[in-house]
Amino acid sequence: MSVPARALLLAVLALLLLPGASLAAPLLEEPDAVELAQDLADATAEQQVCYGWEVTVDDQSGEGASGVEAGSSAGPGVPLDRASCPKYAVLQGGVSYTSESSESEDSAEIAIDSNLARPPTVAQIESLGYSADDLLGDIDDQAVIDMTGALPLLVAEAGEAPYIPFEESTEPVPASDQPNAGPGSDWLRNYWWLPLLGLAAVGGVGYLVVKGVMSRGAGSSSGPRASSGPPPSPQPQRPPDPQQGASA
Amino acid sequence: MTLPRRAKALRLALLACLLALSAGGCASASVRDSVASNYKFEREERGRDGRSLVYSSPRPPTRTAAEIGGRLSPGERRVTQSGVFLRYARDYVGVVPDGRGGSRIFVDDERRGYGHFYPFIGGYWGSYSGRGESFRGGGPGTRK
Numbered sequence: 001m002s003v004p005a006r007a008l009l010l011a012v013l014a015l016l017l018l019p020g021a022s023l024a025a026p027l028l029e030e031p032d033a034v035e036l037a038q039d040l041a042d043a044t045a046e047q048q049v050c051y052g053w054e055v056t057v058d059d060q061s062g063e064g065a066s067g068v069e070a071g072s073s074a075g076p077g078v079p080l081d082r083a084s085c086p087k088y089a090v091l092q093g094g095v096s097y098t099s100e101s102s103e104s105e106d107s108a109e110i111a112i113d114s115n116l117a118r119p120p121t122v123a124q125i126e127s128l129g130y131s132a133d134d135l136l137g138d139i140d141d142q143a144v145i146d147m148t149g150a151l152p153l154l155v156a157e158a159g160e161a162p163y164i165p166f167e168e169s170t171e172p173v174p175a176s177d178q179p180n181a182g183p184g185s186d187w188l189r190n191y192w193w194l195p196l197l198g199l200a201a202v203g204g205v206g207y208l209v210v211k212g213v214m215s216r217g218a219g220s221s222s223g224p225r226a227s228s229g230p231p232p233s234p235q236p237q238r239p240p241d242p243q244q245g246a247s248a
Numbered sequence: 249m250t251l252p253r254r255a256k257a258l259r260l261a262l263l264a265c266l267l268a269l270s271a272g273g274c275a276s277a278s279v280r281d282s283v284a285s286n287y288k289f290e291r292e293e294r295g296r297d298g299r300s301l302v303y304s305s306p307r308p309p310t311r312t313a314a315e316i317g318g319r320l321s322p323g324e325r326r327v328t329q330s331g332v333f334l335r336y337a338r339d340y341v342g343v344v345p346d347g348r349g350g351s352r353i354f355v356d357d358e359r360r361g362y363g364h365f366y367p368f369i370g371g372y373w374g375s376y377s378g379r380g381e382s383f384r385g386g387g388p389g390t391r392k
Contacts, residue, residue: 041386152329166344179374183323187277
């Protein structure tokens with residue numbers, strides 16, 4: 001079974017078997033879930049396409065709860081009612097945390113469930129820099145928000161609905177709101193291997209130079225001792241082969 | 249190691265040294281340069297907090313953003329229904345639909361970018377006091 005199909009099956013099964021199961025420690029904090037659902041509702045109003053997210057967590061580690069976290073353009077915590085939507089696209093995720101005794105690793109999958117003729121694809125999501133593994137990391141909440149938030153944009157790009165125009169902020173940013181510390185050097189992020197290559201090259205040159213100096217020193221110190229000994233005896237010359245001379 | 253072999257190794261190491269130094273010098277980490285050399289410059293927009301350089305791409309926003317991020321990896325990124333936003337050390341890049349199937353690319357410095365893209369990046373790349381609204385639902389006239 002393919003990975004998207006497994007994620008889809010996992011999510012559907014969880015929704016059927018655990019209709020009221022919500023996560024004790026949700027991936028999205030409530031304000032984030034409200035904002036995402038509102039953005040999706042706005043997109044639905046503009047595009048006549050319903051959107052949602054459904055993430056199934058199977059936690060065998062004992063540290064958290066298993067369950068389904070869902071939301072949609074109908075509201076946070078409200079799974080998308082596909083029967084009431086002529087067109088829809090839903091991000092589905094499956095996260096599996098294994099127990100410490102288990103040999104298998106934690107794993108995550110994503111899929112997109114849609115009835116559109118040209119639905120968004122996981123490959124498109126991945127081209128934007130996100131992957132299923134982000135659901136296991138520190139930015140699992142932002143991954144859910146961004147991967148779901150990308151759906152209306154991808155639907156518009158496929159020609160299935162109009163674009164939602166970018167509206168520039170016209171009001172000044174409140175004085176209390178400031179950007180946080182930047183992400184660090186762009187050069188180091190992209191070319192981190194260059195300093196390592198440089199160091200390796202410099203180290204290699206240094207090693208060869210030191211080795212050359214040491215061997216030259218050893219060579220010069222052994223020179224006089226060799227010359228002080230008896231001269232090498234000349235090699236006895238081999239007499240010509242009489243047979244060779246006969247055949248010539 | 250014999251002398252000719254050692255000389256060859258020394259030459260190779262020196263070559264690697266030169267290569268690393270020249271690559272380090274040539275490797276540009278400026279998203280401004282990267283965008284300027286790959287997309288058509290349209291105009292300069294001046295706002296309250298500074299200026300944006302605006303470029304155009306014939307390709308849609310997600311593809312254009314993937315191209316930009318592929319050439320120079322951003323430190324942070326946001327994907328929203330209205331566009332893709334990339335954060336670099338000193339610059340913010342917003343890739344949004346142009347309404348004709350292509351993209352408009354904004355290249356802002358940090359001060360201008362935070363205000364310009366505030367509804368999309370506020371709370372992610374800095375503090376944000378605009379949250380806390382309750383869910384209003386969809387329907388006509390509900391756009392923010």
